[in-house]
Amino acid sequence: MNDQVRLGVVGVGVQGRLYAELVSTGRAPSLRLSALCSANPKSRSHQDHAATAAGLGVPLFTDYIEMLDSGEVDAVVITVPHFEHPRFAAEAIERGVHVLLEKPAGIYGKQVTRMLDVAAEHPQTTLAMMFNQRANPLFVDLKSMIDSGEFGALRRTSWLLTHWWRPDAYYASSSWRASWGGEGGGVLVNQAPHQLDLWQWLCGAPLRCFARLRFGFRRDIPAEDEVSASLEFPGEASGVFVTCTNDLVGTDRLELSFDKARVLVEDSLRMTIHRFVDDEREIARSISAEDAALVPSGAFDRSVFFSSETREYTSAWGEQHSLLLDNFGKHILDGTPLIAPAEEGLTSVRLANAMHLSAWTGQDIDLTTFDDDLYLAELNKLIEAEGRFPTRA
Incomplete structure (x- = not known):
C-alpha cells in the first residue's frame, strides 16, 4: 500500500454497486477499487456483474476465499446477506485483510461476539461498520452538542420511525425476506439498524428494554412489521422506539x-433546538x-425561558457512504479514528435482539446481562417452525 488501499467489493447487489461506483469515481480518495466478488456464477444477474467488473477494469471473482488469497485486495467491503456478515468478516480478518461491514454486524449477539474475538486476535487488521448515518451532518452536529455537555443530562427520548413502508411485492420478491431463517427478522434487522445505532450513539447504550412486537401484523410475513419498545438509558433517562x-x-x-x-429532529434533515436559560429544574x-396559578390556563408566558433555533440540512445520496469509505481507508493508511468501530455494531444488534426477546417472552430484558444463548435458542425455535432454513449456532 502506498497512498491508497486496494478495495474489493463482496456482493454486487444494489449496495455493492454503489460502493464500487463511489470508489471507482474517486469519491473515497484513500481507496482504489481492485476487485469485485459475485459468489453465484449461475445467477441470472451474474452476466451483469461480469459486465460491471469489465467496465470498471477490475477482475470478478466467484469465490470469496480465492479473492482474499489472490493478493489483489488489501481490504473488502462486505454486502452479503445479513446472517453471513460475521463469517465473511472473520475469513478476511484471519488473512490480514481489512473489513468494512455493511449493517447489521450480524443477526444475533453470539455470532457478532465471535467475530469481534477474531478481530481482537488480529489487532493490526481494521474492522469497521458502514453506519453511514453517522456521517449525516445533522447527526454529526447533534452528537457534538450532546458530548459538549451544553444540553445537560438526557431525561427522555423518543423515535417515531414509521416511514419504512414496504408493499407485499417487496416481501414476495425473495423467499428470505422477513423470514427468521433467511433474514433473521423483519424491520428491526433490515430497515431500522441505522437508527438503532444512531440512538445508542447519541444517548448511550440502553440498559433495559420492554417491547411489544406484531408479527405479520399487516403483511404476510412471519417476522415483525410493527414495533413499540420502551427503554431505559444511562442516568435514568427513558426512551420509546416505534417503527413499522x-x-x-x-x-x-x-x-x-x-x-x-429540547431537541426535535424531523426526517433526519431538520433540527429544532430549544435552549433553556437555566436547568429546567431551577426554572x-x-x-x-x-x-404558577397562570400556568394551567396558558396565560403564563414560558417563552421567556428559552430560545429557539431551526437548522436545515441536506445530504446527497452516496455522500455519507463516501465519507465512511474514505474514513475506513484513512484509518488503515494513517490511523485516522474510525467513525463507526465494529465493537459498536454489537450494541445495536443486541438492542434488536432484546426487543425480539422481550416480545417473545413478555419480559423486561436487562441489556447489561443479555443472554445471547437464550436469544439464539428462541430464534432457532422459530427457524425450525418455518422449516425452510437451517438452524444457527
Whole structure:
C-alpha cells in the first residue's frame, strides 16, 4: 500500500454497486477499487456483474476465499446477506485483510461476539461498520452538542420511525425476506439498524428494554412489521422506539429532552433546538405562586425561558457512504479514528435482539446481562417452525 488501499467489493447487489461506483469515481480518495466478488456464477444477474467488473477494469471473482488469497485486495467491503456478515468478516480478518461491514454486524449477539474475538486476535487488521448515518451532518452536529455537555443530562427520548413502508411485492420478491431463517427478522434487522445505532450513539447504550412486537401484523410475513419498545438509558433517562413497515404516510421524528434543552429532529434533515436559560429544574423552582396559578390556563408566558433555533440540512445520496469509505481507508493508511468501530455494531444488534426477546417472552430484558444463548435458542425455535432454513449456532 502506498497512498491508497486496494478495495474489493463482496456482493454486487444494489449496495455493492454503489460502493464500487463511489470508489471507482474517486469519491473515497484513500481507496482504489481492485476487485469485485459475485459468489453465484449461475445467477441470472451474474452476466451483469461480469459486465460491471469489465467496465470498471477490475477482475470478478466467484469465490470469496480465492479473492482474499489472490493478493489483489488489501481490504473488502462486505454486502452479503445479513446472517453471513460475521463469517465473511472473520475469513478476511484471519488473512490480514481489512473489513468494512455493511449493517447489521450480524443477526444475533453470539455470532457478532465471535467475530469481534477474531478481530481482537488480529489487532493490526481494521474492522469497521458502514453506519453511514453517522456521517449525516445533522447527526454529526447533534452528537457534538450532546458530548459538549451544553444540553445537560438526557431525561427522555423518543423515535417515531414509521416511514419504512414496504408493499407485499417487496416481501414476495425473495423467499428470505422477513423470514427468521433467511433474514433473521423483519424491520428491526433490515430497515431500522441505522437508527438503532444512531440512538445508542447519541444517548448511550440502553440498559433495559420492554417491547411489544406484531408479527405479520399487516403483511404476510412471519417476522415483525410493527414495533413499540420502551427503554431505559444511562442516568435514568427513558426512551420509546416505534417503527413499522405498514404506514403508507409514515413519520421520522426524533425527540430528545435534556435538563437544559429540547431537541426535535424531523426526517433526519431538520433540527429544532430549544435552549433553556437555566436547568429546567431551577426554572421551575423560581416561579412564584402567582405565576404558577397562570400556568394551567396558558396565560403564563414560558417563552421567556428559552430560545429557539431551526437548522436545515441536506445530504446527497452516496455522500455519507463516501465519507465512511474514505474514513475506513484513512484509518488503515494513517490511523485516522474510525467513525463507526465494529465493537459498536454489537450494541445495536443486541438492542434488536432484546426487543425480539422481550416480545417473545413478555419480559423486561436487562441489556447489561443479555443472554445471547437464550436469544439464539428462541430464534432457532422459530427457524425450525418455518422449516425452510437451517438452524444457527
